Amino acid sequence: MTKRREQVVRVSDAEGFAEAGAVLTIDLAAIRANYRLLRTMLGGARCAAVVKADAYGLGADRVAPALVKEGCDTFFVAHLSEGIALRKILGESPEIFVLNGLPPGAEGACAAAGLIPVLNSEAQLVAWREHAARDRKTLPAAVQVDSGMARLGMPPEEVARIAFDPRAFDGIDVRLVMSHFARADEPREAANATQRAVFEALAKMLPAAPRSLANSSGIFPGAENHYDLARPGCALYGVNPVPGTENPMLPVVRLEAKVIQTREIPAGSGIGYGHAAKAVEKMRLATISLGYADGWHRRAASFAFLAGQRLPFVGRVSMDSIILDISALPPGSLAPGTLVELIGPHQSVDEVAAQAGTIGYEVLTSFGSRFHRVYVGG
Template structure:
């Protein structure tokens, strides 16, 4: 998704949709986010804990999540893009530190400094540009330095770290708040790659000016104290995604997604159902069409189900842009009607369950949730 698309989505999400006008309702439990933060903090035994709010707080509202986390004492936030940082700064004020994970696009350094943002510097070019803007402003500017310890995504490569370490005045005018890196396989605690990255991180950070260190993401927190350093940076775990796959989720669920029934009908044997008549009825069926589809971020390939009063209502036929057909034959006739709500994510089907049906991960489910929902915040 490009920056323009993200901006359009963010703009749409900022325009509230009334419950009556919406086809679906997304309930976001800020109290659960706060409890998840407390649980992560407890595992860190005094190590500071940031909050990652990229992609509009994983699709749930960066400003609202930041306000909730601030009540728990969180005063360091991470976003991915400069535009996200500027928007968050306007929403939450000047006090918390906001770091921009992807660094700054060339030419945007003055805008970042004006918004009191801290770039995560990923290259020599970004380092030079930030040093130059500090010099032009006549003051020291904060930043984090990211090194690539073995993910090959963002951060200074080892050769770059060696180069800047041997160059006098490289960090003049820059207040290095953290030296950081990112784990590629933290959700696989048994693989050797985690310890290999940790050792490489140790080696690289020792070449740089003395500063606090940060390595652990959500799953990294569960790798143990050796990975905690001075600051942890959880994201998905705050929002209820399981940071320990194949084990019980230690986090509380955060969202509930319910869709309205738009229409019900009965069909006979042989009826073709949905696009391409992907399903043929082999007997009489009662169906309900709900107002939610891939246009709302529910993946077209996600063969799943909805729930009503504890009853599983399987999808039947293909997911459409604005609708999904459910088989409601198991319910008593007339029990489900137009305007009633069925549940797609909640106690009976988690974010991770929905991701499994779509062949993806909970992160993608959350960040795909659409702008047409009525968003209800609870537990504030």
């Protein structure tokens, strides 16, 4: 069973609580603990942190500084704009890599912010080299090779062509050679060994530099994946990096929504849009202030909890509200403003994702901007 960690905080005392329909509590101490666990597992390899998509929806402005306090000095984002924003938050010292590389014409902005582009193509390499020549500087870069995912990175034929050009990396300080597993969460898949072999062969054709292949799931099978630097993302935020086994990570988020209204309906009543549900007997219902505009998947068959009692969703998820069956609760248990748990000790991010037919990554990154956010453990 997934480890649970209770968060002690009086959210009702926080400024902005009264105006919000739902509360998202983010445990920075749990993120730091998860980072420590991953770093320990890596032995001598360095542990970076992936904070793209606003730290997977949890707030890079709070998460990244907490990780710096834990000793993390290397961060990865997806877009140049994310890297520029993160540089303003963290200052000059941490290394910040931009996974999607250089958009055409953005070389100057990347260099000015002190970011390290992950060069994914020969065209990006040429543009960065030419910018270094114009500025008469040596500029840092990572090089990503495509070891078998067919998403980002230089394919083998491009790496081979570059390897025969003695001036390919003039003015470029290669800080990292990297690739990305396609099936790291399936450690027994032969594709992982194939990718390692391809990665190693391609890395030998490039300038000598630290190597990186493992994401969160890639850390767990063993040291053969670790190389010099690992790039965990989802595991930091409590998503299970080893599906099918007990989650080794601490949970990080707790999501609670307020009750708006309660009612009692007679048998035969239609419930929600399209009357997708009907009461087969007298029922008591509660409507909560959470919906698909907040990132809760519309077709997710799910539950809320109050004091450990499971409260099933009834009918369709609306844009701003969800109807719960509270017939199992004693009358008067709920009133407007009562908080019910959607994610927390009784229901993990991964369990919510499974109910929606998706993955924990999508649940976290779908969270909207209307939640009242509370950070604990900072």
